[in-house]
Amino acid sequence: MVHTKVAAQPCDASGVSGSVFEGFPARETSLGTLKILRALPIRQKRLVGPWCFLDRFGPLSFSDAKPMDVAPHPHIGLQTVSWLLQGEIVHNDSLGNEALLRPGGVNVMTSGGGIAHAEETPRKNSGLLNGVQLWIALPDADRNGQASFQHIDEVPIIEQAGSMVSVFAGSLPGRSSPAKHFSPILGADIALRATASMELPLDPSFEHAALLVTGDAEIDGQSIDSMNLYYLGTNRSSVEFKSRDGCRVLLLGGPPFPEKILMWWNFVARTPEEIAQARSDWQSHQRFGEVRYRGPRMDAPPLKRFAPPNPVS
Numbered sequence: 511m512v513h514t515k516v517a518a519q520p521c522d523a524s525g526v527s528g529s530v531f532e533g534f535p536a537r538e539t540s541l542g543t544l545k546i547l548r549a550l551p552i553r554q555k556r557l558v559g560p561w562c563f564l565d566r567f568g569p570l571s572f573s574d575a576k577p578m579d580v581a582p583h584p585h586i587g588l589q590t591v592s593w594l595l596q597g598e599i600v601h602n603d604s605l606g607n608e609a610l611l612r613p614g615g616v617n618v619m620t621s622g623g624g625i626a627h628a629e630e631t632p633r634k635n636s637g638l639l640n641g642v643q644l645w646i647a648l649p650d651a652d653r654n655g656q657a658s659f660q661h662i663d664e665v666p667i668i669e670q671a672g673s674m675v676s677v678f679a680g681s682l683p684g685r686s687s688p689a690k691h692f693s694p695i696l697g698a699d700i701a702l703r704a705t706a707s708m709e710l711p712l713d714p715s716f717e718h719a720a721l722l723v724t725g726d727a728e729i730d731g732q733s734i735d736s737m738n739l740y741y742l743g744t745n746r747s748s749v750e751f752k753s754r755d756g757c758r759v760l761l762l763g764g765p766p767f768p769e770k771i772l773m774w775w776n777f778v779a780r781t782p783e784e785i786a787q788a789r790s791d792w793q794s795h796q797r798f799g800e801v802r803y804r805g806p807r808m809d810a811p812p813l814k815r816f817a818p819p820n821p822v823s
């Protein structure tokens with residue numbers, strides 16, 4: 511067998527069993543002119559459940575330029591999840607879907623064996639941008655299935671005194687996101703008012719991680735900051751969030767992913783050969799289809815370049 515050289519990054523479940531509390535620094539990078547804080551994959555190349563990628567952008571305000579302008583690019587082996595705290599993003603994909611995302615809604619795109627999309631700040635906008643984009647690794651059994659796209663205008667919300675939890679992926683007791691996923695999963699945005707606290711029930715078979723996106727927060731009495739992803743391990747039946755001045759915290763979870771994945775550019779795969787094939791199909795305008803966009807699409811980076819993978823979102 512010919513070994514294809516690809517500077518892909520292998521990612522794996524952490525293998526941690528039990529409850530832990532450990533901060534992993536996010537790293538700063540950019541997406542065109544947009545500054546990004548990349549919280550996943552973390553330094554130790556781990557997944558959190560099936561979550562394999564987390565980019566944090568904003569908060570920022572703008573007047574003229576479009577801060578988000580990601581030209582058409584392909585994906586394999588994953589779902590993308592876009593979630594906003596402020597502002598707007600318009601999505602166009604090779605299935606012909608166009609969707610305007612606003613805070614409170616979620617866009618979930620399933621690549622299956624191949625899809626392409628573009629994401630931009632729409633012309634009519636609020637002048638604000640603040641949100642995240644996440645990727646979910648698809649299990650081997652589902653990763654070559656049909657491509658699809660779901661836009662949900664309002665995700666389910668759990669409200670209690672002083673707190674509001676938006677379930678943008680998976681389930682919490684009493685509320686489930688209508689988005690289709692292929693592994694058990696949790697993606698929640700926890701908003702607390704000043705001096706509020708809340709106890710959230712968790713599935714002990716899941717591992718979890720948290721990212722502070724606004725304000726100040728404590729998790730089980732330990733303060734967290736916005737420059738680290740906090741890994742919480744497994745075997746927790748609940749977690750307590752608390753804030754002095756108010757906060758938003760993202761909580762991600764799922765059972766430790768049972769497969770090792772390879773990440774290269776915008777591809778999640780299992781072998782270097784699949785990555786090479788997907789790259790070649792994109793470059794030769796096969797398999798992924800075309801996306802409505804006013805400019806040129808994105809070129810794949812050279813396959814053999816020895817460089818860290820640099821997903822574009």
Ligand code: MN
Pocket residue numbers: 583585590627776822823
């Ligand atoms: Mn993308």
